[in-house]
Amino acid sequence: SVLGKAAYGQGKSVLRVIPHADLKNLDPIWTTAYITRNHGYLIYDTLFAMDEDFKPQPQMVDSWTVSDDKKTWTFTLREGLKFHDGAPVKAEDCVASLKRWGARDGMGQQLMNVTDSLEAVDDRTFEMKLSVPYGLVLESIGKISSNVPFMMPKRVAETDPFEQIKDYTGSGPFRFVSEEWTPGSKVVYEKFEDYVPRDEPPSAAAGGKVAKVDRVEWLYFPDQTTAMNALLAGEVDYFEQPANDLTPILESNPDITVEVNDPLGNIGFARFNHLLPPFNDPEVCRAAIMAMKQEDYMAAGVGDQKYWNTCFSVYPCGTPNASEVGSDVMKVGDPAKAKEALAKTSYDGTPVVIMQPTDIPLLSAFSLVTAEALRKAGFKVEMQAMDWSTLTSRRASREPVDKGGWNMFHTWWIGADVIDPMSIAFSGDPEKGWFGWASDEELEEARKAYPLAKTEEEKLAAAHKVQERLWAIGASGHLGQFFVPVAYSKKVSGLIRSPVQFFWNLSVS
Amino acid sequence: MLRYILMRVLATVPVMAVVALFVFLMLRLSPGDPASVIAGDYATAEDIARIREQLGLNDPIPQQFLTWIGVLLQGDLGTSIFTNLPVTTLIAQRIEPTLMLSLTTIVFSVLVAVPLGAVAAWKSGSLIDRFVMLFSVAGFSVPVFVLGYVLIYVISMKLNLLPVQGYRSPADGLGPFFAHIALPTMTLSVIFIALIARMTRASVIEVLQEDYVRTARAKGQNEFTILIRHALANAAVPIVTVIGIGIALLIGGVVVTESVYNIPGLGRLVLDAVLARDYPIIQGLILFFSFVYIVINLLIDISYSFFDPRIRY
Amino acid sequence: MDHLLSRHRAGDHRAGGQCDGRRAARHARPENCEEDVSEPVLDIRGLTVELPKGADRRYAVDDVRFSVDAGELVCVVGESGSGKSVTAFTVMGLNPPRALKPVAGEVMVQGIDVLKQSTRAMRRLRGEKMAMIFQEPMTALNPVIKVGEQISEMLEIHTDLSPSDRRKRVLETMGDVNLPEPEKLYHSYPHQLSGGQRQRIMIAMALTLEPALLIADEPTTALDVTTQAQILRLVKDIQRRHGMGVLFITHDFGVVAEIADRVVVMRDGRIVEQGPASEVLNAPKDPYTQMLMAAVPSLTPPERPEPKPADPALEVKGLNKVYGSTGWFSSGRLVHAAQDVELTVRPGETLGVVGESGSGKSTVARCVVRLVDPTSGTVLINGEDVARLDERRLRPHRRDIQIVFQDPYRSLNPRRTVGQSIVEGPMNFGMSAEKALANARELMTVVGLSPDALDRFPHQFSGGQRQRICIARALAMEPKVLIADEAVSALDVSVQAQVLDLLADIRQRFDLAMLFITHDLRVAAQICDRIMVMRHGQVVEQGLTREVYGHPQHDYTRALLAAAPGRETRFAGTAA
Amino acid sequence: MALAKDTAEEEGVVGARREKSALGLVLAHRGVLMGGGLLLAMVLVAIVGPNFTSDPMALNPTQRLKPPSMELWFGTDFLGRDVFARVVSGARVSLVVGVAVAAVAVAIGLFLGMIAGYIRALDAPIMRIMDGLMSIPGILLAIALVSLSGATLMTVIVAIVVPEIPRVVRLVRSVVLTVREEPYVEAAIAAGTRTPLVMTRHILPNTIAPLIVQATYICGSAMLLEAILGFLGAGIPPEIPSWGNIMSEGRTYFQISPWIIFYPGIALAITVLAVNVMGDGLRDTLDPRIARKM
Numbered sequence A: 001s002v003l004g005k006a007a008y009g010q011g012k013s014v015l016r017v018i019p020h021a022d023l024k025n026l027d028p029i030w031t032t033a034y035i036t037r038n039h040g041y042l043i044y045d046t047l048f049a050m051d052e053d054f055k056p057q058p059q060m061v062d063s064w065t066v067s068d069d070k071k072t073w074t075f076t077l078r079e080g081l082k083f084h085d086g087a088p089v090k091a092e093d094c095v096a097s098l099k100r101w102g103a104r105d106g107m108g109q110q111l112m113n114v115t116d117s118l119e120a121v122d123d124r125t126f127e128m129k130l131s132v133p134y135g136l137v138l139e140s141i142g143k144i145s146s147n148v149p150f151m152m153p154k155r156v157a158e159t160d161p162f163e164q165i166k167d168y169t170g171s172g173p174f175r176f177v178s179e180e181w182t183p184g185s186k187v188v189y190e191k192f193e194d195y196v197p198r199d200e201p202p203s204a205a206a207g208g209k210v211a212k213v214d215r216v217e218w219l220y221f222p223d224q225t226t227a228m229n230a231l232l233a234g235e236v237d238y239f240e241q242p243a244n245d246l247t248p249i250l251e252s253n254p255d256i257t258v259e260v261n262d263p264l265g266n267i268g269f270a271r272f273n274h275l276l277p278p279f280n281d282p283e284v285c286r287a288a289i290m291a292m293k294q295e296d297y298m299a300a301g302v303g304d305q306k307y308w309n310t311c312f313s314v315y316p317c318g319t320p321n322a323s324e325v326g327s328d329v330m331k332v333g334d335p336a337k338a339k340e341a342l343a344k345t346s347y348d349g350t351p352v353v354i355m356q357p358t359d360i361p362l363l364s365a366f367s368l369v370t371a372e373a374l375r376k377a378g379f380k381v382e383m384q385a386m387d388w389s390t391l392t393s394r395r396a397s398r399e400p401v402d403k404g405g406w407n408m409f410h411t412w413w414i415g416a417d418v419i420d421p422m423s424i425a426f427s428g429d430p431e432k433g434w435f436g437w438a439s440d441e442e443l444e445e446a447r448k449a450y451p452l453a454k455t456e457e458e459k460l461a462a463a464h465k466v467q468e469r470l471w472a473i474g475a476s477g478h479l480g481q482f483f484v485p486v487a488y489s490k491k492v493s494g495l496i497r498s499p500v501q502f503f504w505n506l507s508v509s
Numbered sequence B: 001m002l003r004y005i006l007m008r009v010l011a012t013v014p015v016m017a018v019v020a021l022f023v024f025l026m027l028r029l030s031p032g033d034p035a036s037v038i039a040g041d042y043a044t045a046e047d048i049a050r051i052r053e054q055l056g057l058n059d060p061i062p063q064q065f066l067t068w069i070g071v072l073l074q075g076d077l078g079t080s081i082f083t084n085l086p087v088t089t090l091i092a093q094r095i096e097p098t099l100m101l102s103l104t105t106i107v108f109s110v111l112v113a114v115p116l117g118a119v120a121a122w123k124s125g126s127l128i129d130r131f132v133m134l135f136s137v138a139g140f141s142v143p144v145f146v147l148g149y150v151l152i153y154v155i156s157m158k159l160n161l162l163p164v165q166g167y168r169s170p171a172d173g174l175g176p177f178f179a180h181i182a183l184p185t186m187t188l189s190v191i192f193i194a195l196i197a198r199m200t201r202a203s204v205i206e207v208l209q210e211d212y213v214r215t216a217r218a219k220g221q222n223e224f225t226i227l228i229r230h231a232l233a234n235a236a237v238p239i240v241t242v243i244g245i246g247i248a249l250l251i252g253g254v255v256v257t258e259s260v261y262n263i264p265g266l267g268r269l270v271l272d273a274v275l276a277r278d279y280p281i282i283q284g285l286i287l288f289f290s291f292v293y294i295v296i297n298l299l300i301d302i303s304y305s306f307f308d309p310r311i312r313y
Numbered sequence C: 001m002d003h004l005l006s007r008h009r010a011g012d013h014r015a016g017g018q019c020d021g022r023r024a025a026r027h028a029r030p031e032n033c034e035e036d037v038s039e040p041v042l043d044i045r046g047l048t049v050e051l052p053k054g055a056d057r058r059y060a061v062d063d064v065r066f067s068v069d070a071g072e073l074v075c076v077v078g079e080s081g082s083g084k085s086v087t088a089f090t091v092m093g094l095n096p097p098r099a100l101k102p103v104a105g106e107v108m109v110q111g112i113d114v115l116k117q118s119t120r121a122m123r124r125l126r127g128e129k130m131a132m133i134f135q136e137p138m139t140a141l142n143p144v145i146k147v148g149e150q151i152s153e154m155l156e157i158h159t160d161l162s163p164s165d166r167r168k169r170v171l172e173t174m175g176d177v178n179l180p181e182p183e184k185l186y187h188s189y190p191h192q193l194s195g196g197q198r199q200r201i202m203i204a205m206a207l208t209l210e211p212a213l214l215i216a217d218e219p220t221t222a223l224d225v226t227t228q229a230q231i232l233r234l235v236k237d238i239q240r241r242h243g244m245g246v247l248f249i250t251h252d253f254g255v256v257a258e259i260a261d262r263v264v265v266m267r268d269g270r271i272v273e274q275g276p277a278s279e280v281l282n283a284p285k286d287p288y289t290q291m292l293m294a295a296v297p298s299l300t301p302p303e304r305p306e307p308k309p310a311d312p313a314l315e316v317k318g319l320n321k322v323y324g325s326t327g328w329f330s331s332g333r334l335v336h337a338a339q340d341v342e343l344t345v346r347p348g349e350t351l352g353v354v355g356e357s358g359s360g361k362s363t364v365a366r367c368v369v370r371l372v373d374p375t376s377g378t379v380l381i382n383g384e385d386v387a388r389l390d391e392r393r394l395r396p397h398r399r400d401i402q403i404v405f406q407d408p409y410r411s412l413n414p415r416r417t418v419g420q421s422i423v424e425g426p427m428n429f430g431m432s433a434e435k436a437l438a439n440a441r442e443l444m445t446v447v448g449l450s451p452d453a454l455d456r457f458p459h460q461f462s463g464g465q466r467q468r469i470c471i472a473r474a475l476a477m478e479p480k481v482l483i484a485d486e487a488v489s490a491l492d493v494s495v496q497a498q499v500l501d502l503l504a505d506i507r508q509r510f511d512l513a514m515l516f517i518t519h520d521l522r523v524a525a526q527i528c529d530r531i532m533v534m535r536h537g538q539v540v541e542q543g544l545t546r547e548v549y550g551h552p553q554h555d556y557t558r559a560l561l562a563a564a565p566g567r568e569t570r571f572a573g574t575a576a
Numbered sequence D: 001m002a003l004a005k006d007t008a009e010e011e012g013v014v015g016a017r018r019e020k021s022a023l024g025l026v027l028a029h030r031g032v033l034m035g036g037g038l039l040l041a042m043v044l045v046a047i048v049g050p051n052f053t054s055d056p057m058a059l060n061p062t063q064r065l066k067p068p069s070m071e072l073w074f075g076t077d078f079l080g081r082d083v084f085a086r087v088v089s090g091a092r093v094s095l096v097v098g099v100a101v102a103a104v105a106v107a108i109g110l111f112l113g114m115i116a117g118y119i120r121a122l123d124a125p126i127m128r129i130m131d132g133l134m135s136i137p138g139i140l141l142a143i144a145l146v147s148l149s150g151a152t153l154m155t156v157i158v159a160i161v162v163p164e165i166p167r168v169v170r171l172v173r174s175v176v177l178t179v180r181e182e183p184y185v186e187a188a189i190a191a192g193t194r195t196p197l198v199m200t201r202h203i204l205p206n207t208i209a210p211l212i213v214q215a216t217y218i219c220g221s222a223m224l225l226e227a228i229l230g231f232l233g234a235g236i237p238p239e240i241p242s243w244g245n246i247m248s249e250g251r252t253y254f255q256i257s258p259w260i261i262f263y264p265g266i267a268l269a270i271t272v273l274a275v276n277v278m279g280d281g282l283r284d285t286l287d288p289r290i291a292r293k294m
């Protein structure tokens, strides 16, 4: 590492970034962690990528054809693509990478369910044969958020999908410098000189990925205040997710730009456990939702009005699927009304156990607001504090409360993850669904219909049906849409608007 | 002497074994489950079960312990669940900042505290003594992080004197190194200074009542020489001892200080690992710190004979 | 007026004893004698030192006046707390400045009033004009500095000698005090030397600058008799050779008899009597001095009746005790503290155990009482072996054998009334509280204390009284064997005499078998029927007291007896 | 008291005064007086204070991060809660943690220390375990224990107690080892007193003074440790307003709303200071032998 340090410095441009989290895993297929996804975007390229309008655009793929029965898809790679070890990117690499992704990712699994074969035809061409016409092929392959089908060399992609990869040879515009990786503190990327960007201007994940700095350093700061001070003192250039409350200080500094980069924002979720009383009764869930007032959550958790808005759609407001169909229950926001509704239900005073992740201030605040609201609505509430990692292990438990189970927890999804009904967050399958295990066959049918829809109208109808069912069974409380700004030094330019943080096109003067 | 050292080293074996067993049980009997953490947000129950199986978490506890100890004895502290890196590598990466911070803290504390304590003892009851005592009580009373924040606010933010955060290796130049390490050192030193000053004062006061100090006075020796040559030399053993005991305090303080000043050291590693339930790191680090503590105290015990010729092994 | 008178008297004494008592000194340095006649090296005139408020008396030292001439050795005697040390420290200017303030008088050292000197000037005087040696040679030397350097420090402070010259001087002085191989000892640390050698180092240190006045505060109390004898000889010898004035503090009249030219007797901070040694020791004028002299036990054992033949109450056979565990992680150092000890004590008989420090006397006692477990051997009490019994089976035997310890201040639980302490034992064996208390009241009378005192706490009694209470506590168990481990060593002579009488009385009254452990040959001579001499854990000689004292068989016993200070002197009022 | 003194003097008992005034001596000590007074005030605040403040848990998102004012003395936090009310009720937690930890650590430490000091065979095993525990840095141990076993008041207390125990055990053991050599203990043994009685009657009382002193220090450091754990996010459930939690939550807002950290920080420092000052005073008066050592 001494050599590494000596090597840079003179005349090389460095972008020093405070990432939103510590990079712990380097396998973006194995984990869904956003930080690993961002890492993936730095070092891997994708076949397709989503543009600003949430449309998939070719990225590594040069051209593709679809058979008339919409069942056979043929893709041809661009020329000159190289892995970081110098080997050319071949179709077989992409096939292996897609297969590995398909074994882990929710959307990928759905795609693989309808895929009969996926094979390389020659070095630059591969073919995908489906059993049914499927409407989300490109949307899946061009998925913008976790898990993103990143293209790895075949030897790497053949790693068991449930084991982490150990070889970090990538295909993207930056190269991972493993010698300088200090987990918990520092990750270093260097420009990959042989990367061939597309000619189009960048548009979200799509377009030309031009590395404009020689080196990107992620310097993880566990402490927000220290992180902010470091940016103010000019010790770093880019602060990915400053706490909303810190933005006034950052904004007051003329050398620093604060702006919202993610048009979709994040959606706050209050999740019920539908297996256990009292939330095994949808009416009780709906009563609880009525007690939730989005303004309270947003004010408590986010603060400054310019970073949040209420949003009564289950899809992020501002995206094609967003609507308020069936959302009345969410709009109530009044414990008194909730109390009336609760009185009509079977609720017998069973205490509601809320898991409060104390190491995440936003979710901690959400939990407190919920607790207060539910108490006012006549629920008996028991808060159980824990850290997020305990919560993630406990929320997997389907046991009754006294055996380590739970009734509620809070989280948020980034907008891009809940943009359509395919998100696991909307599952109605009590077996394979998301924690909380909402169960509704109608809901599942509507979700299945979505990718099979022939027209945009049908698609939209399916999406709205999903939303209606979600509200009908009181699957989750939606707590509002909020935006986390980025803050960076005026020396930095070339930021790409996108729900995901990218580091190409950024330059430091 | 050699025999003594050998015996002492052997005597640390049961202690280390106690630590190992304790650490192992503590982690295994706790409710957190690393498998579900690893599996991530979207994982299903089967995913988690599979990961548990891979990690060997389904084996009987005694078997897990034996497996672990077996590997441990080969100098392998295990592999971090999340980063997939050997714990020894992680420790190696992180040890320099922690080591440097500890060293600067010890050196700075000793340089400040010993003269302070000695003078306080000499002028026992005087204003300066009162001040030292007050400082040492206060040093035990102010939480490290509050102090850290105040220092950052005043010295870095308002006066713009020193960098806010981070660590620079002395290999990259001593200037930046000292600039970065100054505030953390001051923060961490306060409690250490309090501890050492207090102990120095107490033992020097005690030594000053010894007969041989009276002898020195009877020779007509002046008070200052008595303080340095007779009192401090004899107070060295308890002072060194308290430094050894203080190592535990130091390690604790390092955890907080490193997180306040964003120093990529072992303290932060352990905190992150605990929050992430990275068992191998937690186990490895607690063992490592205990080992360091035991070794330092062993060295200190052995060093007694250097300070006090009566102690011969 | 009073002061003036006493001042005259003091002067008279001095005039009377002039040069007479110091013939030897004159011999050594005849040219100095005449000068010194006019001016004593130390002249204390009406010194009064105030005690802090709340002390049991107002003055630590009250109107003390005496002088020390060159070549003269003056002993200050008196019981504990009489102000001997305070006087000495005042001369050296080493008293704690706030606690002890000289409020009146003058202390002239070679014509300079030390009470009026600045701290700086005092520092110069110390070492150059006067030097001091202390009681505990171990603690008085700095443990982390080589002894040679500690002596050298004296020269470093007061002279400009070069290091090599200093070294030469130090080696000379070390030779002067008969230290063997000065070159080697120079580089030793105090703990590597024996007690006697350490005290020699102290003396060497005091002598380096050849001060006019040497003050010695009980310099031999911590030493064995044999070593004590050597040191006393050395001090006397040096005093003669250098013509120094020596102020020698002690409470041992044997020592006084051995070395003193003149004696000053103090009590409660006042001088009750002073004069030439022979006068004070043989014909004391003051009643207090007379009482003190009478209390000094004689070295000649009195005639004792033959003990009645009876079955032994205590019989010890082949007793061994090895200290130091042989465990895994022990240092491996073993101390053979008792080796093949054999002894028997019959009812009504006192067996004395004498020997110098560390010879294993206490070890034997502790094994017999089973406070420690003997390594091997048998301890028969009433014919039953208790050496190997476990605590439960041992308990019934415990009441038969009781022990009284040396330190009266630590032998009673400070948190319990003496009554509680006394009844504890009997109640352990099932006696009712009322009965035990009634017995205790009776015993208090036996040991000469008021029964009402049972409700008090130990700190409300003097040392002698406490020792009586300890004896009462032991007697409450109605033991067959009583062990007294240095039971009178910590007491002043006068008190010591009373407690010894008590013990003798009790032994007779209860027909006790007594094991009397002491290092004081005088005491042993007076109270023991038979004597056992120990050395290095072994019994070297055993026999009737008269025979052992009169015709010691073993060399060691002979050396021990020869070393007893003042063995030639007969104190006024001593029985024999 | 006056009566006792009179009768004592009537009997002409020497030194009775000294014994009787031990308590007086302690109370007359300036440190004890000042520290104790301050602490008493804190206890009062903790007990009755919450009745007079607003609800420390009441959220008021519209009143977020308001600086101190006439109505809100210590301002509000990021959820609009009244920091003053929270600091006042935080006193309860700190004091409960401090006292509970001191009591439990002393109780367990006393028990183990007596056994280790008196029963030869158990000495080595107990002390090796204590050495092991001692070698694990306390904060690490506590963080690990709390975050691994779930944050509740109970686990926090346990986590802070565990690393304190070895120190108490060592202290008690050393007292036992010295006292058991005292002639009066040996005399009691020689008088056939049973071991449990020897321990409770003759040895135990000697441990009380040093233990009281030690307990105050443990109390102080427990309060600090609780706050540090809270600060590191491994403390008492944040729903309970403890000083550590308040500061931990205020950490992000340190530069825009320093009052969230400032007031609980001051409260904590003052309380711990009071405890420590009192501890020093107690040590000086109760246990002059240790006083000189420390």
Ligand SMILES: Nc1ncnc2c1ncn2[C@@H]1O[C@H](COP(=O)(O)OP(=O)(O)OP(=O)(O)O)[C@@H](O)[C@H]1O
Pocket (backbone or CB within 6 Å): C051, C052, C055, C060, C078, C079, C080, C081, C082, C083, C084, C085, C086, C087, C096, C099, C100, C251
């Ligand atoms: N530093 C001091 N502070 C207060 N009182 C003291 C101090 N030193 C001595 N005293 C008191 O002064 C008196 C005389 O004490 P001193 O030490 O001179 O007795 P001593 O004759 O040397 O007795 P011993 O034979 O026990 O050494 C005693 O009552 C003692 O309690």
Ligand SMILES: Nc1ncnc2c1ncn2[C@@H]1O[C@H](COP(=O)(O)OP(=O)(O)OP(=O)(O)O)[C@@H](O)[C@H]1O
Pocket (backbone or CB within 6 Å): C323, C324, C335, C336, C337, C355, C356, C357, C358, C359, C360, C361, C362, C363, C364, C519
């Ligand atoms: N508990 C112990 N552990 C190890 N060695 C001991 C112990 N007690 C005594 N010794 C050693 O045993 C030897 C005999 O000691 P003991 O106390 O019996 O001597 P003593 O004749 O009573 O001496 P004194 O006259 O000083 O009381 C000494 O060398 C001593 O150091």
Ligand SMILES: [Mg+2]
Pocket (backbone or CB within 6 Å): C084, C085, C086, C217
């Ligand atoms: Mg004295």
Ligand SMILES: [Mg+2]
Pocket (backbone or CB within 6 Å): C361, C362, C363, C486
């Ligand atoms: Mg003895």
